[in-house]
Amino acid sequence: MLRLKQRLLSAVRTVAPLAAASLHRLSLSTTTAARPPARFVAEDYLVATCGLTPAQARKASKYLSRLRSPVKPDAVRAFLAGIGLPKADVAAAVVSYPPLLCANVDKTLTPRIAQLRQIGLSPPQIPCLIAVVPEVFFSPVKISRLTFYLSFLGSYDRVHSALKRSDYLLRQDVETVVRPNIAFLHQCGLTDYDIGKHFMLTSRMLLSEPQRVKEIAVRAEELGVPRNSVMFKHALLALYSLNPVRLSAKLDFLKKVLGCSEADLCILVRKLPTILTKSERKIGCTVEFLMVEVGLEPLYILFRPAMFGYSIEKRLMPRHFVVKVLKAKGLVKKDIDFYNVVCLNEKRFTEKFLVHYNKSVPGLIDAYAAAFTGQVPPEL
Incomplete structure (x- = not known):
């Protein structure tokens, strides 16, 4: 009897911890199940x-x-x-x-x-x-618009380029906005290639309300750029980027800095419509350089506006330096046309004015290279 009692006590001592552990796990399981998932x-x-x-x-x-x-x-x-x-x-x-x-x-x-x-x-x-x-x-409608642009531009790459510039391309209605604008630009003498390249890939003008596009075209004509002219598309793009107040200020500035009349200004804009998009600082610096450093007359500059498209540091100043050196040594005429010098491509300019006179003026090529990089060229 004593042995039986001892065995029962031993069994209780063994089972009790296991039971307690089971109860603890059950408690944890119940608590976990009751806890809501993480938000x-x-x-x-x-x-x-x-x-x-x-x-x-x-x-x-x-x-x-x-x-x-x-x-x-x-x-x-x-x-x-x-x-x-x-x-x-x-x-x-x-x-x-x-x-x-x-x-x-x-x-x-x-x-x-x-x-x-x-x-x-x-x-x-x-x-x-x-x-x-x-x-x-x-948006299924955007897929239909995408289909139109794939057809009009001719390749996905061109559509992708336009979309990277502005996803607004797929937001504007094709039937009431884009197609009427294309039809109007056709009437102005522009081709599908012109419209795709200039108005879809680089500007949102094609996506503007048709009435605004027509108003811009009228303003271009008033400034002396006729429809069907080569520069008409450039005039449209330039005017699209300017509100009426800014345009008026730009025209007034051009007349003042060049001392030109309204008629002369129309000649300038007709030859180079993009001058309207250049900053007043850029225009002023170019006019000052051409008149003070090069010695050109305002009327000469006015009728050769392409010079405004060149960098002073990379084009006008280095070439003026070379011409000035060659004039001083009597190697070119005193009245050499600066505009013709400026308009030469780099290869032709190098051959005609650097290589040709390199033996007569040692160091001319190096001096031009220094001027081109913004350094003060040595005296030759």
Whole structure:
């Protein structure tokens, strides 16, 4: 009986700790099950998983307030990676259009990819497009506009270049804005190539309201640039970048600095419409150099406005130095036409004025090179 009692006490001592441990594990399990899952914080997710900066994530997270878990954005990121979009481009796309992370892969993204393939985009071109305009996933009308531009510009590369400059290209209505503008520009003598190159790839003018485009054309004609002239397209682009107040101030400045009349000013603008886009500082410095340093008359400059298109440091000053040296040594005529010297391409100028006179004026080439790089050339 004594032995039986001892065995029972020993069994109790052994079972008691095990039971206690089991109860402890049960308690932990119950507590864990009752604890709610960690809250999904979009801002943290965008930084840690998508690679956005804190500032970018803070801004983008406002569009992701309905997300309660990373399931959907994880699926979107996996999908984008699967079509070849690098992680950096995924981040750029999310910054550009945060709702992208809320998309349904099966119902939205996959069908859009199929549509893009149907209009002729290749697998490598599609991720390039998504990186620039991710909102194309959510707007069928933008795919129809994309189809128009692919046809008009003739290649995806040109469309991509235009989109990189401004995704507004796909936001403006083609039928009520773009096509009427193209038709009007055709009436002004511009070709599809002109329109594509000058108005779609480098300017948003084609996307402006048609009435504004017509008003700009009238103003170009008033400034002496007729339709069907070579410079008309350049005049349109120059005037598009200037509001009426700024344009008036620029015209007044040109008349003052050149001492020219309204009629003379029209000649200037007709020859070089882009002078309207140059800063007053650039114009003033060029006029001062040509009149003070080179000794040219205002009327001479006025009728040769192409000189305003050249850099003083890289073109006008170095060539003036060479001509001045050659004049001093009697190697060229005193009345040599500076404009003709300036307009020569670099190869022709080098052959005619540097190589040709190098033996007569040792060190001329090195002195020109020094002047070209902004150094003070030595006396020759």
